[in-house]
Amino acid sequence: MRFSRRELRDFAAAWLALTVAFALFFNRGLLRGLLAGFVQPDVLLRIAAESLVVVGTGFLLHELAHKVAAVRFGQAAEFRADYSMLGLAVVSALAGFLFAAPGAVHHRGRITPRENGLIALAGPAVNAILAAGFLAVALLADGLVGAVGNLGFVVNILLAGFNMIPFGPLDGRTVLDWSTPVFAVSFALTAGVAAVVLFGPLLPAL
Known part of the structure; x- marks a missing residue:
């Protein structure tokens, strides 16, 4: 599997923008604290490192x-960042909500609706698996590791749930076009949990 120079650059830009957006979203007073000089360098470094890695x-x-x-399905595929949406992610985080659609993997070649649906489902499925793994760590460890x-857990379940929304270019739209039952189960397991996390008491403060 090959990566072009442009693709690597787009990956890096999207990673950095999302790191900033999620850090601002989970730390509502971070920007005000930075501007007022209240945030200590070690705290800022920890927030940045945690957000960058997760x-x-x-x-x-x-x-x-x-x-x-x-x-795997014989497609030519490459990630392309959407720089306007990356800017929107940061701005929305500053406004107190988060809209993260950093770009997409564009693929071309002959393909069936089932294969197209499975390609779309692969991303949220990986986030759901990561969420389960991180949740186990959170339950078993304390301190920084916890x-x-x-x-x-929160970041990955939000990514999974958001991407399963059946709207526009999001993965959920493609999965729904392929199979309503697969979409219904996947949406319930990801977006349902994400809604509880987002609007319930589980949202973390770093």
Whole structure:
């Protein structure tokens, strides 16, 4: 599997923008604290490192899952960042909500609706698996490791649930076009849990 120079650049840009967006979203007073000089360098470094690792893991493996599945079905596939949407992700986080659609893996070649649906489902499925793994870490560990586990669970279940929304270019639309039963089960397991996390008491403060 090959990666072009442009693809690697787009991956890096999307990773960085999402890291900033998620850090701002989970730390509502971070920007005000930075501007006022209240945030200590070690705290900022910890927040940045946690967000970089957790968001990078969730985002990169999500997009790589799409690419691996597409290549498996004989497609030419490459990730392309949407720079306007990356800017929107950061701005929305500053406004108190998060809309993260950093780009997509574009693939071409002859393909069946089932194969196209499986390619779309691969990304959210990986995030759901990562969420389960991070949740286990959060439940079994405390301190910094437990905090990272909690953050990883929340970030990955939000990524899985958001991408399963059946709207526009999101993965859920493609899965629904292929199979209503598969979409219904996948949506319930990801978006349902994500809604509980987002609007319930589980949202973490770093």
